[in-house]
Amino acid sequence: MRKVVSPRPSSHSPALLLTSLAGLLKTWLPEQRWFAGKGSRVTDLALLSVTELHPGCLHLLVSTRHGADGANGPGDCYQLLLGVMDVLPPRLGHARIGRPSEGPLAGLDVYDALQDPRSASLLLERLRSPGTAGPLRFEREERVTIHGGLTPRLLDAEQSNTSVVYGDAYILKVFRRVQPGVNPDLEVPWALARQGCGRVPGPLAWFRTSQPQLATLGVLQPFLPDAVDGWTLALESLAKGRAFTDEAYELGRATAEVHLALASAFPLGLASGRGNRQLAAAMNERLVSSSRSVPELRPYAAGLRSAFDALAAQDSARPAQRIHGDLHLGQVLLAGERWFVIDFEGEPARPIDERRQPQPPVRDVAGMLRSFDYAARSRRPWRPEWAQRCRDAYCAGYARASRWDPRAEPELLRAYETDRAVYEALYEARHRPDWLPVPMAAIARLAERAPAPSGGGSPKPVPSFHTAQGG
Numbered sequence: 161m162r163k164v165v166s167p168r169p170s171s172h173s174p175a176l177l178l179t180s181l182a183g184l185l186k187t188w189l190p191e192q193r194w195f196a197g198k199g200s201r202v203t204d205l206a207l208l209s210v211t212e213l214h215p216g217c218l219h220l221l222v223s224t225r226h227g228a229d230g231a232n233g234p235g236d237c238y239q240l241l242l243g244v245m246d247v248l249p250p251r252l253g254h255a256r257i258g259r260p261s262e263g264p265l266a267g268l269d270v271y272d273a274l275q276d277p278r279s280a281s282l283l284l285e286r287l288r289s290p291g292t293a294g295p296l297r298f299e300r301e302e303r304v305t306i307h308g309g310l311t312p313r314l315l316d317a318e319q320s321n322t323s324v325v326y327g328d329a330y331i332l333k334v335f336r337r338v339q340p341g342v343n344p345d346l347e348v349p350w351a352l353a354r355q356g357c358g359r360v361p362g363p364l365a366w367f368r369t370s371q372p373q374l375a376t377l378g379v380l381q382p383f384l385p386d387a388v389d390g391w392t393l394a395l396e397s398l399a400k401g402r403a404f405t406d407e408a409y410e411l412g413r414a415t416a417e418v419h420l421a422l423a424s425a426f427p428l429g430l431a432s433g434r435g436n437r438q439l440a441a442a443m444n445e446r447l448v449s450s451s452r453s454v455p456e457l458r459p460y461a462a463g464l465r466s467a468f469d470a471l472a473a474q475d476s477a478r479p480a481q482r483i484h485g486d487l488h489l490g491q492v493l494l495a496g497e498r499w500f501v502i503d504f505e506g507e508p509a510r511p512i513d514e515r516r517q518p519q520p521p522v523r524d525v526a527g528m529l530r531s532f533d534y535a536a537r538s539r540r541p542w543r544p545e546w547a548q549r550c551r552d553a554y555c556a557g558y559a560r561a562s563r564w565d566p567r568a569e570p571e572l573l574r575a576y577e578t579d580r581a582v583y584e585a586l587y588e589a590r591h592r593p594d595w596l597p598v599p600m601a602a603i604a605r606l607a608e609r610a611p612a613p614s615g616g617g618s619p620k621p622v623p624s625f626h627t628a629q630g631g
């Protein structure tokens with residue numbers, strides 16, 4: 161008979177458990193979408209904490225170094241929930257990580273417990289009743305009812321984290337790459353909910369660890385059951401040859417409303433401390449460090465720098481505030497006729513302290529403008545005019561709600577779009593190498609192009625994503 165095995169962490173030291181798990185995890189981790197080291201070998205792996213969540217389910221924080229980091233890189237921390245059984249039933253076959261040949265778990269099946277409905281349900285129960293488990297602490301909003309007994313399903317989305325949907329009521333995002341500090345995806349929606357901002361689903365419950373340092377591990381939010389994300393809608397509009405300008409306009413308005421709420425909820429930045437020269441210098445530094453990992457960027461470095469130089473040459477200092485930090489079409493959901501903004505984590509590769517710094521809101525605007533370009537370029541025929549119309553509508557909607565039209569400052573937009581495209585090139589090289597041609601097409605254009613007065617202009621044709629892939 162199959163049985164659930166309970167490898168009690170108290171009886172097996174992390175060092176001993178590692179003898180069972182190191183080999184398996186070194187193979188499994190690089191295959192995961194959320195692992196920041198696609199295609200490179202995990203060179204070092206250590207267990208930072210091990211907690212038994214329930215019999216047969218271990219909560220692990222592991223630190224890894226992979227080939228792309230180099231042997232002396234800082235390493236990354238990942239959150240894993242591992243199930244252990246003597247024989248995995250076929251219904252969980254897809255979740256199998258492997259069977260260790262040595263150590264305390266030798267001969268047992270180890271699997272990704274988030275894909276096991278039983279473990280996912282028990283996690284919801286933990287979140288419903290505040291308390292601790294070793295270094296883990298589960299907390300929740302006191303004033304809301306969180307229902308139990310809902311059927312869990314793993315979200316089948318291309319994600320940086322792993323999300324479980326319970327019934328049609330809640331969505332739990334389990335952060336995979338964990339960094340010390342309060343995750344902005346808890347901090348920001350929590351603060352916006354207190355502002356009464358109706359554009360963001362507010363957190364209902366969350367869990368964190370105190371070891372090896374304080375870090376947010378997961379957030380439960382209301383699930384918007386009929387919502388469709390902006391990326392899906394944009395691709396649909398392209399496929400059907402439909403305009404997306406009404407949606408883009410409303411999205412611009414929603415972005416500006418969220419920015420206004422963020423400006424009230426958090427302290428504003430010192431504009432003088434983030435003058436244009438400093439902003440441009442930081443962008444240039446990111447270009448230099450990204451070019452180390454993405455050699456494809458190197459031929460364009462001088463041209464890209466000219467975008468940052470143009471920003472540095474401007475006199476006015478930039479007002480700064482908390483922003484979304486990684487705004488794109490996949491981070492907005494249309495429910496009925498209303499846009500919601502989700503995923504305030506910021507750019508997941510950056511340190512949390514940096515992501516929490518006030519920034520000029522144009523950074524989010526640039527992220528969304530780049531996203532229209534991504535959508536237009538992700539299928540054939542490439543539709544630059546579709547992206548241009550979306551840009552104009554989005555900026556007009558933004559101007560309507562905020563009284564600032566991003567198109568009025570083309571140098572500013574070019575610098576921020578360039579910075580975003582450099583980030584995207586690094587992101588794609590690490591996570592989805594097949595997609596690298598998409599930001600690279602923009603890199604080629606931004607490196608050559610002086611900004612057009614409307615912030616638009618006809619980009620030079622470059623191979624589309626599918627052409628680049630040979631599709």
Ligand SMILES: Nc1ncnc2c1ncn2[C@@H]1O[C@H](COP(=O)(O)OP(=O)(O)O)[C@@H](O)[C@H]1O
Pocket residue numbers: 315317318319320321322323331333361381382383384385387389490491493502503505
């Ligand atoms: N509150 C929600 N209601 C409905 N769907 C959601 C909600 N939050 C997230 N999603 C879905 O989950 C996907 C991934 O969420 P996201 O927070 O962007 O995770 P990640 O950071 O892992 O990419 C979204 O694209 C969306 O489809």
Ligand SMILES: O=P(O)(O)O[C@H]1O[C@H](CO)[C@@H](O[C@H]2O[C@H](CO)[C@@H](O)[C@H](O)[C@H]2O)[C@H](O)[C@H]1O
Pocket residue numbers: 318319320321391486488489490491503505507508527530531532534535584587
């Ligand atoms: O996982 P997150 O949503 O936190 O964001 C990361 O992954 C995104 C891809 O899923 C990536 O976005 C890039 O690709 C999108 C299309 O898949 C496109 O809409 C965005 O404009 C483009 O930046 C994002 O950069 C990354 O942080």
